[in-house]
Amino acid sequence: MTTTFLTPQQLADRTAAAVEAAVAAGRELGLTVTDPTVLHDVFSVVVHLAPSPVVARIPTVLPRPDDLAALARRQQDELDVTRWLGDRGVPVIAPSPLVPREPVQRGGFSMTLWPFVEEDRDKEPDYVANAESVADLHAALRAYPGRLEFLSAAEPGFIAESLARLDRHPGLIAAAELDRARREWQVLEPLVRSRRAFEDRFPGVELQPIHGDCPPANIFSGVDGDLYADFELVTLGPVEWDLAALGPEHEAAYDRGARRNGTRPLDEEVLGFVNALGMLRAIATLTLAPQLPDLMEYLKPAVDKWQTMPFAGGISS
Template sequence: MAGTTTAPLRAACALAGLPSEGATLIREGENALWRLPGGVVARIGRTGQAAAAARELAVARWLFENRFPAVRPLESVPQPLDVDGRPVTFWHQLPPHAHGTAVDLAPLLRRLHRLPVPALELGRLDPFVRLGLRIDGASTLDPPERAWLRERLAVLRGAWSGLPPGMPLGVVHGDAWGGNVAVTASTTYLLDFERTSLGPPEWDLAAVAVEQGVFDTTGPEEYAAFCEAYGTDVTAWAGYPVLRDLRELRLTCYALQLAAADPDRHRAEAHHRLACLRGEKGPRPWHWTAVS
């Protein structure tokens, strides 16, 4: 067992009556995932995110009730558990699987967006969450760059409030990409409901469209197949440029947050993204590199 979340894992397992000996780290980032003996996965959230963890559990249970293929929480343990302010949840381990693609994601989103709105406290989608804090805390920015980002944020707040009519509001995943899809030999599952809320379905679709414009993970042919599988192309919607610009700003501010913590690793990519937003790198595609 190794990792910076070893201590909270052991404490949570002791509270839940689950074994931690022999646990293996799956990944450790903003959230940490551990594989426990007996086919259980523990998820350790960030400090102060208990409400998000509780909502994630509620969404997963609701999806299970609706026979939706999604990762399922362990029902034998009262959760989320609080360990020094960090929420810990436990989940049934999926069968051997691989990450999905945009084409794998499309039918899951289509099905999710068509479900009736549940009687859950999901909250409304907030595409601006933490953006101001990330701009203020981005220590690699100079004053003109910070001022430009603040102005950009203000402009997009106004544009968001004036979006044209689109699809009916419904349950949106909030972090729709292939990494949150698990493809097994028999079933394709949707994962990670930390950002699930009520909002425009176009928000999820725009996530895939933006990948085509800034990363190399979704090419034109795969994106066309995604649109065919879902049944629409969000880039044809009049409100798409606002969603695209918001998602690109979020991706840039996240990279700037990482650059503040580790400039040697992330400053170049973060400032490349900023330069793209400011029109200094030509038209899309911009070929950004994923950061974590």
Template sequence: METAAVLREVRVLASRLGLPGDDPEVLKDGYNLLVRLRPAPVVARVATVTALVRADVLGNFRRADELSRFLAGRGVPVVEPYGPEPVRHAGLVVAFARHVEHDPDRRPDRVSFAAMLAELHAELRHFPGQLPEMGPLSDLDAALSLLGRPAELIAARDAVAARWPDEPTQPLHGDSHARNVLITPNGPVWNDFEDAWHGPVGWDVACANSLFDKPITYPAGDLAFWLELRALYGKCWTRVRDLYRTRTSSRP
């Protein structure tokens, strides 16, 4: 569905929920479409590329909602969900969150981020809900199927799967890089728990290091493995995003 059509359906859904979203503003069009429902202080997250890869993307959205509410209840600064649980509407999966005023050009530094990640992991260990056990690998398999199972990527996937480390596991953010920390007037706030899963912390550290010039100081097991997996993961998701854009732009 093209962006204009998605925006129309988001406005319809906002109206049904009693939200004054007459002036929608696209905040980001990446793997999901983020739309601020102006004048309401609410952001709609619409599954786009993620819906191609994840057969149960509604489940991902609902886990993110549950995890965010849990962390907020423990005093962790997070972007909180707004109103109802994520819903299906007109073939779309949509979640709502409170809009947080922040400086989009600011990011935490390496030292601050490492401290924040340690605090987040400590709180996540208390989460009682169910999370996927092999999150990145499941996404890789789905993405590779969409891409026609290219031989070189299948070989890379099989190589990392065969070397999966036997390391302690816990609930993870799943996409814990600096762009998912919003710098607000009241301090940094965690965002976007859609990729949360139960695994070794090395995955979250690899996610963090993707946006820093030097690695953060953080105990992470076999970090070289997680960096390799993260690089492959990013390559496959990028190709799926390009495929999605080709499909949607070619529609009349």
């Protein structure tokens, strides 16, 4: 089966449609929007609804683009968590106070609205320092009272569906690699599908609200300081998930932060589990490449690295 990728024109049309939907939604909410400016366009289109100090984030590359209800539920979790953190003085990009704190659906998209924060473009990201800071974020999140799903950030349904149909796209992954991925999934799937199975396999490893999407890479450098951002995959899970695939230097930095604030250090066995699980999620993401052709360039190094790693992160079935 030939894999068909979106053309540059189709990608541009999708971006334009997302911007149009965001502008219309902003105006309906009473915002003045005369000069919309796209700030970012990869998995989501992020557009400043200028001159209003509001930014719309519109997810456009999704496993199930038509399931706006499921997307909106996750977006509401993000809005609730970030508002809760902001109310407690945690440095976070919280929802815009100028509009209702809820997802907005328009033109076949579901979007969230945030304050415009000026970026410090001269500051180079320090991912090691950021990893240490994540321990502080975890300490703050421990008290979050809202209900979150167990390891929803791993998207087990997406992994299972993707591994089941990747053999129809031989240009995306070799047969031997797909076979290994499927065998690893047989080992790992029960531990991500069931909180009880996870807790039985890793006794004493506490679960808590976590960021869900590599927070060391999602700390925004604002002109007035760093802010935790992009909680789109916020979930309940082990803190190790937020350090998956980052390596020993970042893990050591996190442990320094944990010692400083009195929380637990990372567990080696759980790291093995989340590293392997994260790699399977990356392989599943290959199925999104037709929607975002540049993904192949970014995912190939991850697939190459995965092949050097212990099978299923050293977790036995």
